[in-house]
Amino acid sequence: MYVAGVDVGSTAVKAVVLLDGRIAGTNVISTGTDQEKTAFQSLSAAAQDAGVVDIEDISAMVATGYGRSMVKMADRTVTEITCHARGGRAFAEAAHVIVDIGGQDSKVIRLDEDGMVADFVMNDKCAAGTGRFLEVMAERLEVPLSDFGKMWRATRKPAMISSTCTVFAESEVVSLLSHGVAREPIIRGLCDAVADRLAGMVHRVGLATEVVMTGGVSRNDGVRLSLERKLGLKVSVPSMSQFAGAYGAAIIALELAEKGR
Ligand code: ADP
Numbered sequence: 001m002y003v004a005g006v007d008v009g010s011t012a013v014k015a016v017v018l019l020d021g022r023i024a025g026t027n028v029i030s031t032g033t034d035q036e037k038t039a040f041q042s043l044s045a046a047a048q049d050a051g052v053v054d055i056e057d058i059s060a061m062v063a064t065g066y067g068r069s070m071v072k073m074a075d076r077t078v079t080e081i082t083c084h085a086r087g088g089r090a091f092a093e094a095a096h097v098i099v100d101i102g103g104q105d106s107k108v109i110r111l112d113e114d115g116m117v118a119d120f121v122m123n124d125k126c127a128a129g130t131g132r133f134l135e136v137m138a139e140r141l142e143v144p145l146s147d148f149g150k151m152w153r154a155t156r157k158p159a160m161i162s163s164t165c166t167v168f169a170e171s172e173v174v175s176l177l178s179h180g181v182a183r184e185p186i187i188r189g190l191c192d193a194v195a196d197r198l199a200g201m202v203h204r205v206g207l208a209t210e211v212v213m214t215g216g217v218s219r220n221d222g223v224r225l226s227l228e229r230k231l232g233l234k235v236s237v238p239s240m241s242q243f244a245g246a247y248g249a250a251i252i253a254l255e256l257a258e259k260g261r
Helices: 035-050 080-091 131-141 145-153 166-178 183-205 221-231 241-260
Strands: 002-008 012-019 022-030 058-064 097-101 106-111 117-123 211-214
Touching: 002 035, 002 080, 002 241, 012 035, 012 241, 022 035, 022 241, 035 058, 058 080, 058 241, 080 097, 080 106, 080 117, 080 211, 080 241, 097 183, 097 241, 106 183, 117 183, 131 145, 131 166, 131 183, 145 183, 145 221, 166 183, 183 221, 211 221, 211 241
Parallel strands: 002 058, 097 211
Antiparallel strands: 002 012, 012 022, 097 106, 106 117
16 A cells, blocks of 8 residues: 655655555655645656556545645655654654754754654744855855865864854855965864754753754754764764655554554
8 A cells, every 4th residue: 555745845755655554655855835736746756666556546645844735645744853853753763863954944853762752942033054054155265065074074173153143144154265274173163063053952842862953954964973072972873864755644544544543
């Protein structure tokens, strides 16, 4: 039986198709202006990846993410907190704290022993210190985001970045560059600023030993390294971390489909 989850994020739409409970297909594309259309495109591509012949063969579909209400074809919409908690726990069984950092928001979720949401904090008021913030800095520094980890490791002395506000931090970056500061310490300083903010959120829900990072920014190794330093423990990143919300939605879709049988 095929089921699907679609996560309509502010920056990227992610879709996961399960075949008999296992991930059989995935897709990620940029969120367009027509979120319903983009969600359908992502679902279709994930379905094709999974070998689904006809989209009607998908028994149930759950939508999550910031644009979830736009997905009219979904059997149900479920909050990002619930889906990230389900997907994060399924990716990493021991997870007790999930740090999800996406394009324009970040959330930290604390799970109880059964994997249920015990507490969470969310920063969705502005893009300060999120994926978009890092994208703007990467453009300004002319360094691809995928190189941030390599650049982080190339220096021991981070530059001081005092703000996670995109506008203020960009002018700090410009000023540092004009004073001849190399890009490596600037990048490490930016990662530290993002991690500082995340660590504050982790402490608000309560630190636990098993911290798992999800969302697109979990692929930014510089941010992970800075967060490990701030928290003083290892932070794990599942290989399909950007799909945690869509995976959680697909798991809920499977439960719906099984109930309906
Ligand atoms: P949302 O769900 O809010 O749309 P995502 O969780 O998909 O966002 O994360 C999008 C962010 O992920 C981008 O803004 C970017 O900073 C980051 N990102 C995506 N791919 C990579 C990568 N390969 N390396 C580093 N960062 C990445």
